[in-house]
Amino acid sequence: MSVLEMPGSGGADVAEDSLARPKKAVDRLLAGNAWLVFAFLYLPILVLIVYSFNDNQRVGIWTEPSLRWYGEMFGNARVLDALWNSIRVALVSTVVATILGTAAGLSMERFRYRGQRAFDGLLYLPVIIPDITMAVMLLLFFVQAFDLIFLATGIQFSRGIGTIMLAHIAFNISFVALVVRARLAGLDGALEEAAADLYANRWQAFRRVTLPLIAPGVAGGALLALTLSLDDVVITEFVSGAGSTTLPVYVFGSLRRGVTPLINAVSVLMLLGSIGLVLLSLAVSRRREGSGG
């Protein structure tokens, strides 16, 4: 999925004098549209950032700049708990999903075996299914499973951070697998064959040849998993229990009760977190390209 990959600039340029280039007037219109789209994309982000430094109790009324709400945010135990939950869930689900998803991508792209089509469908489905459906499925599953476990063993489990992690891994595996698979599809299988010809065993060929080649895909998949996990509201809300919410679920809940400037500060923290991740990944992928690897 190129949507999920980091931007590259693969295509050929349209030559300056090419007839395929739009006319000047059309080009102006296109450029105008482009700037409007960029304004549209960035306007809410900028407004949010500016208003998070607003001193007023009410969200929409500007009084004077201050760091008051950031101070309150870092003094708020519920926010800090939710933040800590988010980080733990994202890290665990990213690590597990990256390992499992990479294996699934390899298995899908480099091998042929019976039943593969069915697995293929199983791998695609979590990507195209609406959030709400997956949330409902997982909620009922955990309720049902915990009932059965209680009946069988007398141990009562309940929804919490563990169920959130299990759910996030479930959707992240598919996304990682798709990204890794796309990377593998663009690679030349001959390189692995060459390694095998040079008496590398399977593991050595994987470790020395395949893995370095797919590393950008694996890193991209991991970053996507991290972002999706830090972003998710719907599924998390359904599978979390009392006292085990993540930051987005906390924000979502607060928004239903009414907007406070505290949420602006929390939102900016979340925004900066994800923007930081994108920039980091770009820096990493650029360096890798630069070193020719």
Add this chain to the structure above:
Amino acid sequence: MSTTVPPPDVQPELTEPAAPAGPGLEHDAERAESRRGFLIGLPSYAYLVAFFATPLLIVIVYSFASRSVRGATVLAGWNLDSYARMTDSLVLTIAWRSLWIATVTTLVCLLVAYPFAYYLATRPARSRAVLLVLVMIPFWSNFLVRTYAWRMLLGGDGPFTRLLHAIGFTDAQLLFTPTGVLIGLVYGYLPFMILPLYAAIERLDHSLVEAARDLYASGWQAFWKVTWPLSRPGVIAGSILVFIPSFGAYVTPEILGGRGSTMLGSYIARQFIGTASDWPFGSALSVTILVLMMVAATAYFRSGGKNL
């Protein structure tokens, strides 16, 4: 989106036998190779069977269950009542509204994103990379937070409402209306339209457009007969990617919508968390949405679409 799904019948040859081997040996090697591939995938598949396929099955089972007097789900007395309830006028109204909002969202996204993607794809490589990063930043930023920001922009003392009031629409309201939801959805899912379109347009061979122009096609004709058909995979992929989440939207109507803008996603959620608490009915609705989505996706793949 360019996860090119490889044609299933192409067998990548990984193992070249080092020495001339009999057909039996070769066959064994192939089988060992297949088994290896299966085993590598096995942990992920086992995970997805446990935490995806099984939950899916449970929702389907629940959708046929009944409810006790107190509203609890009873896994007995299987029936089709929950499905029958979908012909209620309230459900139909909400379903119709979801369909309508999702369709308009998709069309608006397409209308805005196509020229934008075209512009991006025809820039020189260097500026193209920079512009693409500028699209990716909001795309990767938290969806909930970005939607929430619209609450300030669309509210009564926000710039858009003020503008509308100033130009004469004195009782115009955006926040907590279906229009507000529509704006939020377009904003949230626009990148899902831009990126596949960009990928499709960037990939197409511009010499074909030149050839059309050489054969005296006008710029418009060249676009309509060459560029547009060649970019259609991007159009379809983008439309699916925008339509599906818009149709099942839950967060956006919850934040930007009001009483008259409930969509199917929020309606389903209300059957599970909240006052309604009708799990079989909520399950039936989820199953129905899922089936509709799968039909749409299958139709797309059948029609020759390979990228999603």
